Amino acid sequence: MSLNDHELATVAGTIAAAALGFNMTGRKPSDLYKAIAERLADAGLLQSPEVAADHERLRARTLYLADYEGASDGPTLWTTEAEATAWCDGYARSEARGRSWDWLADGAAVQMVWVREVDDAALAEGPGRVTPLVAGQAGGER
Numbered sequence: 001m002s003l004n005d006h007e008l009a010t011v012a013g014t015i016a017a018a019a020l021g022f023n024m025t026g027r028k029p030s031d032l033y034k035a036i037a038e039r040l041a042d043a044g045l046l047q048s049p050e051v052a053a054d055h056e057r058l059r060a061r062t063l064y065l066a067d068y069e070g071a072s073d074g075p076t077l078w079t080t081e082a083e084a085t086a087w088c089d090g091y092a093r094s095e096a097r098g099r100s101w102d103w104l105a106d107g108a109a110v111q112m113v114w115v116r117e118v119d120d121a122a123l124a125e126g127p128g129r130v131t132p133l134v135a136g137q138a139g140g141e142r
Helices: 005-020 030-043 051-060 081-095
Strands: 062-068 076-078 100-106 110-117 123-136
Touching: 005 030, 062 100, 076 081, 081 100, 081 110, 081 123, 100 123
Parallel strands: none
Antiparallel strands: 062 076, 062 123, 100 110, 110 123
């Protein structure tokens, strides 16, 4: 996690206030460190590695948008690419009429394609598409 200039100034100001208000006479440096940590925690600027990891997992959560042309209940969101493609596969099975299909990468997404059964050569784009959506990343890093 990186901090912007304003956030760094806030942290630095909090540390400075704790250090300036601390009397070192007869005390160990670790007492100062504890006072700074308490001041940071009181200001809401400190969190445990476990809490930070939980926040990072939530911030970078990927969902998969499954879309199948003509599906009455779509598009739908799934937590894994496998679930999303399986949802599309269910529709493909019902309309394949002997045709085979595969999934090919198309940038970050995967696109369903109708293929020849003997050699898996792509014949035509199919009606299914799965696109990853990363929550918390709209507009990029700041």
